[in-house]
Amino acid sequence: MEDYFRFYGFQPAFNLDAAAVKARFFELSRKYHPDFFANESPEKQDEVLQLSTLNTNAYKTLSDPARRMAYLLELKGVLAANENYVLPQAFLMDMMEVNEAIMDLQFDPDQQKAGVIRGQVAAIEKEMQEELAALTRQYDETDDGAVQSGLLQAIKDLHYRLKYLVRMQENLAKLN
Structure with missing residues (x-):
């Protein structure tokens, strides 16, 4: 590479x-x-x-x-191409309700409900982006390899959670 x-x-x-x-x-x-x-x-x-x-x-x-x-x-060897990363169960449980609401909207469209869900997803994304910004800033500011290693794992997890949110946003966009 x-x-x-x-x-x-x-x-x-x-x-x-x-x-x-x-x-x-x-x-x-x-x-x-x-x-x-x-x-x-x-x-x-x-x-x-x-x-x-x-x-x-x-x-x-x-x-x-x-x-x-x-x-x-x-x-840095933390992310592999075509990796089958398993998202944390707690995150998936939190997302289950939102996913179910999106599926319901596919069968019973409601622009007001869709707007509420878009707002929820945007709020989740904003929170994750803020956490990611803090972690990446910490990584860039430290020379401690052990600290960087732990930060890389946390950044990787957020990377995959954000990718999941992008797919949710794509599903929401299809509702229009």
């Missing part, structure tokens, strides 16, 4: 300065633009094309907070 943080010269972190990421992207775009290497050997052209592609992929990942979070979790 390519280390986009290293490629951009950044320390791995959940919170990055968006302007710095953009500036680095443009700097490397100028440096590795394939047109500047048109007269070079095919090997050099291939190398530059790979670096240009790497720059584009790094920017797409590091400039998007959700992508950056998943990428950093994967880079």
Whole structure:
């Protein structure tokens, strides 16, 4: 796995300065633009094309907070591709009532009830996003590996719970 943080010269972190990421992207775009290497050997052209592609992929990942979070979790070995993560039972029990209400709305549409449920889901998401922001800030501010390890596990759990909420929001959006 390519280390986009290293490629951009950044320390791995959940919170990055968006302007710095953009500036680095443009700097490397100028440096590795394939047109500047048109007269070079095919090997050099291939190398530059790979670096240009790497720059584009790094920017797409590091400039998007959700992508950056998943990428950093994967880079640190905490998140695996196609992982079958089991959400905490307490969370699933809390979500059962909301899911049942969404299913009821599929059979008996009611815009007012749908609005109430959207508000509930938004409130849950806001609470989780605030918790996530606090955890990622703590992670970025500490150098203690043991503390970071525990924080990564908590961030991973929130990552999956937020993905679950996104699916709920998609189901709610289908009700319109």
